[in-house]
Amino acid sequence: MSNEPLKIAFTGVYDIANYGDHLFPIIFDKIMKMKGLNIKLYLFSPVGGTQSLSLNEIVYPLNEMESLHLKHNFDAIIVGGGGIFHYASGQQKIKRDSDEFVDYPVFETWVIPSIVAYKHNIKLIWNLLGGYHDFSPFYQKLTQALCDPIDYISVRDNYTKKILTDSGIEDTLINVFPDSAFMMTECIPHELIEKSLNNLRNSDKEYIVYHANRFLPKSAIPDVVKSLDYFYNLGFEIILLPLAYTHDDESILREINQNADSRYTLYEKELNMYEIMSMLAGCHAYIGVSFHGAITAACHGKKVVAFDYMLNGKTKDLFKMLDLQDYYVTDSNSLYERTVQCHKNMSPVILDDKIASLHQHFDTIIELLVSTKTREKGSDNFLINFSNTISNINKSFSTLQSEFSQLDNLSRDTHIKYVELQDKHAELCKLNIELKDNINTFSSANNELQDTFNALQLQNKELFKQKTDAEKWIDEMKKSRTYNFIKTINNIKLKIKKALIK
The missing domain is CATH 3.40.50.2000 (Glycogen Phosphorylase B;)
Incomplete structure (x- = not known):
């Protein structure tokens, strides 16, 4: 050549x-x-x-x-x-x-x-x-x-x-x-990846890589932390790895780390291409939403779990193609179970045919x-197809013009009805004010009547008390010696009067 x-x-x-x-x-x-x-x-x-x-x-x-x-x-x-x-x-x-x-x-x-x-x-x-x-x-x-x-x-x-x-x-x-x-793995030397990983990490400790972007639902974070803590409690280091700095992956990964009391690792510096690749290639397992994050880990014989809360068809198809459907998760409620299952059961993917x-x-x-x-x-095909596209644009434009005209008429009718409704609303507001005035007048009269009624009730109470006291006094008098003496004298007087008449 x-x-x-x-x-x-x-x-x-x-x-x-x-x-x-x-x-x-x-x-x-x-x-x-x-x-x-x-x-x-x-x-x-x-x-x-x-x-x-x-x-x-x-x-x-x-x-x-x-x-x-x-x-x-x-x-x-x-x-x-x-x-x-x-x-x-x-x-x-x-x-x-x-x-x-x-x-x-x-x-x-x-x-x-x-x-x-x-x-x-x-x-x-x-x-x-x-x-x-x-x-x-x-x-x-x-x-x-x-x-x-x-x-x-x-x-x-x-x-x-x-x-x-x-x-x-x-x-x-x-x-x-x-x-x-x-x-x-066919064209990127393993030595290059190994060198990049060694330059980045001073530890031989096995680690798990987790990736998410800013679209991760906040409600899923506790399930993510639970799943990562499964590995953390087994002695693995947990590395939160941004794969798209311009998608703002870091913000959600920081929030996850805060929920985990900062026990995970999140590199503050921007990693270069081969450092990211080496982190994925060297992990024990990859968990996350990235299509190419999963491919990189799988290519290097690592365990992979897709937490595809974005419902990406490409990721679903990828895990189907690799016969890893059991490790494709869309709901955080099943993330922990599938993660444990992957850790215990998943074997490296054979990619020879791919x-x-x-x-x-x-x-x-x-x-x-x-x-x-x-x-x-x-060839004429390019121009013909472009011409057909323009024709479709013109048809779409004509359709839109017709729809716009209909909308314009509808808008005009709606405006007229709106004005009529405004007038009716104004009339109702006026009636409402009159009703409020009448209600206030009735309320005032009712208050006066209530005051009069309350005063009469007090008078009635007082009269009833006086009547009760008088009846009580009379009853007591009837029982007294004085009353009986006076009653006896009156009887004697009556008898003398009758005798004198005779």
């Missing part, structure tokens, strides 16, 4: 500190060189800058790809891998010490290469992309157009393949292989890169 390196524009997420994304260019570069192909990678990402995790390569902004091709004359564009096959922007911190999350247009990593490759007739290769969700008909037409210039399509799972076939891409054009991270298939994948890429044949990308 020629000593002149092939110049390859390699796109992906390399300008933010996310462990998994940085594996793709490292593994691709090492595999190509291991197989005897001399290449030079030009890294491209949405923002650009310097490659994160102390890898320090230049990362060019994707909007400069065309101008850099005119300068360097790229032999190929490779869309590097990972879960970038969608049309969304994500919220990211660009730097670890930033407090701000900004829109990060991930979709540019595969959309821009298609346009540049079509315009300049450059070889375009997809290196094991992953998708997240199905596309609407509008995006399916756009996807069909953007896939037309691709010379080799490879994806990392059947779900992503289905997204493509649903978008009108022929089944025979889509190649499915495992994630390229499974090749790490590695063999990936060798086939990379051999196909090499054949394409060294071939002098080029597929003419100036």
Whole structure:
């Protein structure tokens, strides 16, 4: 092969500190060189800058790809891998010490290469992309157009393949292989990993790695601590390992450590790419939400438990592919039980078939890169599909216009009814005030009547008391000698009066 390196524009997420994304260019570069192909990678990402995790390569902004091709004359564009096959922007911190999350247009990593490759007739290769969700008909037409210039399509799972076939891409054009991270033990020397681990750790104590991101439910933290304490009580060191500093993994890991009374280890410095890799490779077991964290540990024969509270389809499919469904957990209530089960029962995963298939994948890429044949990308399909996409936009716009008109009429009717209701409300408010005034008048009169009634009650009470006292006095008088004496005198007087009349 020629000593002149092939110049390859390699796109992906390399300008933010996310462990998994940085594996793709490292593994691709090492595999190509291991197989005897001399290449030079030009890294491209949405923002650009310097490659994160102390890898320090230049990362060019994707909007400069065309101008850099005119300068360097790229032999190929490779869309590097990972879960970038969608049309969304994500919220990211660009730097670890930033407090701000900004829109990060991930979709540019595969959309821009298609346009540049079509315009300049450059070889375009997809290196094991992953998708997240199905596309609407509008995006399916756009996807069909953007896939037309691709010379080799490879994806990392059947779900992503289905997204493509649903978008009108022929089944025979889509190649499915495992994630390229499974090749790490083939191309990254064990001595390099061992050296990185020894530089980072002064202890021979066995340890457990746990990873989470900021989306971990706070309610799950007690179950996480319980599961980690199972190992801690067996004598293991617990290391809380951020894998994406720009996802703010550290904040939730600090909170977990606080709940554990700071008995776990959390490195304050930002670890570099190979230090993170060595921590995962050297652990006794990995527990966490990271797809590539689990792959790295499994590749080095370690036990793995996925605590996938994010419900990522890629992680579920990964553990199914590895026949590790028993150690795939989505509910923290079962985390402790599955963790203990994994510790007692899990054997190292055999990956020979995955590695063999990936060798086939990379051999196909090499054949394409060294071939002098080029597929003419100036076909009408690209333009026709783009035209269909524009037609769909116009149809969607017409539909939206009609819906907007209906909404406008509805809004106008609603406003009229609202004004009528306001008038009725004002009338009711006026009546309410009048009723309140009447109630206040009645209440005042009622209070006066109540006062009069209370006064009469007091008078009646006093009269009743006087009557009772008088009756009591009369009863006492009737029983007295004086009363009886007077009664006797009156009887004598009556008798004398009657005698005189006779």
